[in-house]
Amino acid sequence: MPSISVVSFSPHERFHLLLCELDDTMFIVDCGWPLDTLYSDQPDDTGKLRTAKTDTRLDPRDALSTINWARVDFIILSNYEQMALLPYITEYTEFSGPVYATEPAKAYGRCVLEEGLSAALQGKASATMQGGSSSSMASTSNRPQSSWNHTANGWDKWQAQLPYTQRDIVAAMEKITDVRHNEVISPVPFVQVYTRSSGYSIGSANWTVEYKNHRTAFISTSTFVTCLHPQEWDSKVLSDAQAIVFCDAVDPASHEDDEVGAARSNAQVLQRINQLCSTAISTMKQRGRVLLVGEPYGVTQDIFQLIAEHTQSLNLPPPQFIFISPVAERTLQYGNIMGEWLCESKQALLYLPEYPFADKDLRQKNHLHFVRSLADLATRNIPQGNWFVVVPPHDTATIDYFVRQWKQDAQRCSSAELASGTGMAKFAVLMHDDDVARSQSLVNRLTVSSEITYVPVSRRLTYHSIEQSLASATHAQHVLMPSPVYARLSASASKYEFKMFEYSHLQATTVDLSADRHLPLNIQKEMTQQIKSNGKQCAVVTGLLSLAAGKIRLEYPEGHGLVQTLTASAGSINNDHSAVPMSSLPRDLSVWTPEKLADELNEIGINARVVVDIPNGTAAASSKPELQSTSQPVKLIKIVVPGGSATIHMHGGWSVDCTSVSAQWTVMDSLRRVLKCA
Structure with a gap:
């Protein structure tokens, strides 16, 4: 059973550096750190920053040194604000994996890093002039004036304000692989990663990591605002994820109005x-x-x-x-x-x-x-x-x-x-x-x-907008939030079907990505019997599943098999064992119309549409004797979900034709939600 572990290393709520582990796959989400804490304070005699609040302004060296960078497989970056420590990670640690970001995030991120470096050098030059030093800044511009140098004991000693040089920035940017929204990449075997727009800035991204058919969405700095120049928020990042990790929320002090939407x-x-x-x-x-x-x-x-x-x-x-x-x-x-x-x-x-x-x-x-x-x-x-x-x-x-x-x-x-x-x-x-x-x-x-x-112009998600966005998380099983966000939303966790967890600074939070979206028990028993009788390890449902009076049952014509077991070749073995006769199924769903059902499914995030089908000569007509006597068009509901598709027949009783087990889980769970709320 796969599990995910999340550790937050950045002490600032607005900036993120999450170390995530999916079984034996380890990766970093964002490399953010508050830059002003790096160049606004001078180091003391011990090499650490002079800080008034040590709990919120830390030396990033102490945090990054606890990570085994040789084991980190890849890094994904959400926007230009979350790249402050990337040059140090790529140039001064043992990390050697790929780095992914969108083209605008890479371009703007380089600008942010170079501007921060320029500010640090100007601040040091000003401090040098005030101290009466006559040393030339030009003589120090090419050596690691703004980097950590290795000492005899193997640790880095703070030499200046920023942990990298201009040369390090250029080298780090060359190691970033550009990706586009909705592009699927595979940084390591069995792991797929893709991104969707977060709406916050040009090229800003929310990432989805898929591992063993489990999708984990990382919601970095995002906004629902559509009146500015960046590309708008893409809500699909939530609708198809089983686990969701929120990275931040706006400071309530800068958001006086609690209304959402x-x-x-x-x-x-x-x-x-x-x-x-x-x-x-x-x-x-x-x-x-x-x-x-x-x-x-x-x-x-x-x-x-x-x-x-x-x-x-x-x-x-x-x-x-x-x-x-x-x-x-x-x-x-x-x-x-x-x-x-x-x-x-x-x-x-x-x-x-x-x-x-x-x-x-x-x-x-x-x-x-x-x-x-x-x-x-x-x-x-x-x-x-x-x-x-x-x-x-x-x-x-x-x-x-x-x-x-x-x-x-x-x-x-x-x-x-x-x-x-x-x-x-x-x-x-x-x-x-x-x-x-x-x-x-x-x-x-x-x-x-x-x-x-x-006049603070706050665009980031608020606590209320996060709560609102969870309504579209139709497949969510686990939601992880920073401690401040969790403290405000934990009271409303009981109204959701998923489990809500919190993570905090330098504390590991681990959750099991268990597949608790199961088929009804009676169908699981039938599938288990078919698998055992054929000596197979897995099965794919390709027949019809029936809905009657809000209950899901197996349904297929006499003499035709429903469960097909996978084989090494392209063929399959049918089993003629009859589970539930069609005549025994009650019909109690006449109040539903295809249009009404499609609208309800779309409301909970399922891509459903009504199509017109002529039964004569079609698979739908041949599988339903009551439809073979007429050539009148009938309305079907076509559904497309990750991993397959399904067709819902509503003429003369409901039945669902699913192309795969994953599609079956999604569609049946969605129908259960709709019928339960009706």
Whole structure:
């Protein structure tokens, strides 16, 4: 009986590093770690970070050293936020297996890693200058200035803030295998892996790992929101999984509204983005300047797009859009290059002469500028006037500079200058990061609270949306959640048929993937008898299964076999033993119509459709004597499920024709659910 073990190594709820073990198969789901904990604190004399809260800010070396990397078979990455430790894992451990991610996750992930490395080097350079050191940064850029070096005792000693170099990032990216949504890959024998869109960012993925006919879904950072530019959430990841592992949920402090549903999520996200845009437009109408604190990807791209559209629709002079980041130019271009990974509305624009984003038009008009750092800004000739500046939240030095400079300009601006339009007295600071703790820390260090507009745009799944999504987990037997999520949802676990488990930091949680979706007992006995009489080890049901008065029974015409045993060759052996005569089955399902049954099956996640069949000359007519006397079309229900298909006959009594045991389990269990709820 297969089992799955999950151990969480990242101490932060938003970032994941899950070590999973399926029998003898071991793999890693995501390599996330909070980057700001790596480059915001300096190491102490022992080589460990100076941290105020050791339970939430840990040295990743201590966690990763407990993993036997030689036994890890493969790594799967969900989005660009969950790649912080990948270069260290691929370059400084014994891991040698494949790494899988979508093309956009790989491209954006490299940008995130390079931006973090740049921030760490800038922070170290600033610390060196403040300490009065005259050593040159150029002399240390090529040696492992930002990596762990091996010492005589075999352990790594902390040398700088980030555990990798630019060379390590390039090498790690070359080891990633690109995959597409719904593509099936087999990293090791007997294991199949495929991915579906999580809706969170361009190329973001939720993974399904199939092992011994058991499917385990890993739900990484996801969202139901459909009003942004990434491809939408694909709910099929839940409907066909027997075990589900949720990785995170949004901080309740950043999600004030408890209402759920995709429509409500869209309305709330749009409301918050519009609030930020309204503040920016209002400031620029008064010839002011705007500072947007946000990464040059994700929601920042949607806010930038809306502000550019609003200024054009209101006939306002377009401001000078300035992105201060070493990767901003690439990240904005990826939106068009990887157009097939966008939402449907953006994909539709790819087939028109229009460009899906505003950056191309602004670049042609010389209103869009990309600056690698604040030092490079002094060398650029950017027109004065309305500025819309985008700065990453970790670049606190640049944020402090603009706030201090603009505040001084506002104090020096005279009424005459303001009247003539040559002075700048108005400015605004916009923040949308849904990491409340990080944003609040940044707000506290800025001394212009009246000019700061903090509106967290939270897109991740909430506790309530997770509970809502479980309704579509029709095949789920086990659901694993982080301890904070489990604490909020465990009270409602009794209303589900699956079992709910929790996992916590550095604690192993193991569950047995038992197949508790069994056939009814009377059918199992008949199959066992047929298997024993033929001396076989397994059997496949290819005949008819009957429903009568809500009970599932064997049904087939006299003189025809139902159970067929598998042989080494393509042939099969029929057994003529009669289990249940058709005449003894009661008929008590006349209230159901094919349309009603198909709708109910679709409601619980089964792909069912009604088709019209003419009985004459068909297999359905030959197997039912009562249908042979008429040539009138009859309605059948066709069902397609993982592992096979089925046909439900409802004329003159119900019967189900299944092509495989796995399809039989799925269809019969679904019918049992429908009849039970009716």
